Amino acid sequence: xxxxxxxxxxxxxxxxxxxxxxxxxxxxxxxxxxxxxxxxxxxxxxxxxxxxxxxxxxxxxxxxxxxxxxxxxxxxxxxxxxxxxxxxxxxxxxxxxxxxxxxxxxxxxxxxxx
Amino acid sequence: xxxxxxxxxxxxxxxxxxxxxxxxxxxxxxxxxxxxxxxxxxxxxxxxxxxxxxxxxxxxxxxxxxxxxxxxxxxxxxxxxxxxxxxxxxxxxxxxxxxxxxxxxxxxxxxxxxx
Numbered sequence: 001x002x003x004x005x006x007x008x009x010x011x012x013x014x015x016x017x018x019x020x021x022x023x024x025x026x027x028x029x030x031x032x033x034x035x036x037x038x039x040x041x042x043x044x045x046x047x048x049x050x051x052x053x054x055x056x057x058x059x060x061x062x063x064x065x066x067x068x069x070x071x072x073x074x075x076x077x078x079x080x081x082x083x084x085x086x087x088x089x090x091x092x093x094x095x096x097x098x099x100x101x102x103x104x105x106x107x108x109x110x111x112x113x114x
Numbered sequence: 115x116x117x118x119x120x121x122x123x124x125x126x127x128x129x130x131x132x133x134x135x136x137x138x139x140x141x142x143x144x145x146x147x148x149x150x151x152x153x154x155x156x157x158x159x160x161x162x163x164x165x166x167x168x169x170x171x172x173x174x175x176x177x178x179x180x181x182x183x184x185x186x187x188x189x190x191x192x193x194x195x196x197x198x199x200x201x202x203x204x205x206x207x208x209x210x211x212x213x214x215x216x217x218x219x220x221x222x223x224x225x226x227x228x229x
Contacts, residue, residue, distance in 0.1 A: 043223050087157075103173075
């Protein structure tokens with residue numbers, strides 16, 4: 001299975017942009033890149049996903065390197081409520097696509113300072 | 115609002131007891147998953163199901179079994195609980211129709227302590 005590598009933790013100031021990196025050098029040609037986050041005492045929640053092109057939604061932006069070996073989740077203005085563990089995940093292709101099984105790593109713990 | 119509901123937020127059981135963790139989703143999703151989460155290890159997949167009465171082993175199925183008799187309900191069973199099964203258990207569901215891009219929806223988790 002293709003793996004991802006993320007920093008264990010990062011710190012940001014409130015209202016500043018945050019760039020959360022993810023390395024996935026063994027990504028396969030049709031692996032999607034998914035990001036989830038987990039707020040304290042809650043289950044993970046979906047943030048964004050992409051394949052090749054950069055993606056934007058109301059929560060964040062996803063910048064994908066041209067060779068797809070890395071990606072960056074961008075929070076444009078961090079708030080205290082963005083303090084969470086952020087997971088970068090590659091879509092597991094072993095099951096042929098039917099079940100959307102995701103393999104989580106340990107993620108990046110983002111601290112946001114007021 | 116879409117919802118995945120886990121029956122208990124907190125449970126305390128004794129070693130050797132049989133434990134049932136229930137999960138219900140109201141989104142008519144085909145796929146359901148059970149993960150456990152431990153400090154330093156992230157989320158690990160225990161079992162998943164892509165249809166009623168169907169189940170597949172995840173990465174750490176030992177010591178667990180599952181049941182999916184109805185589409186909306188996926189149960190995790192610990193036949194004989196042990197202290198190393200003390201953990202946070204997370205249930206999730208997704209739609210098969212979304213294939214590689216489908217979003218997983220998680221419950222709030224069940225924290226199990228085995229004494």
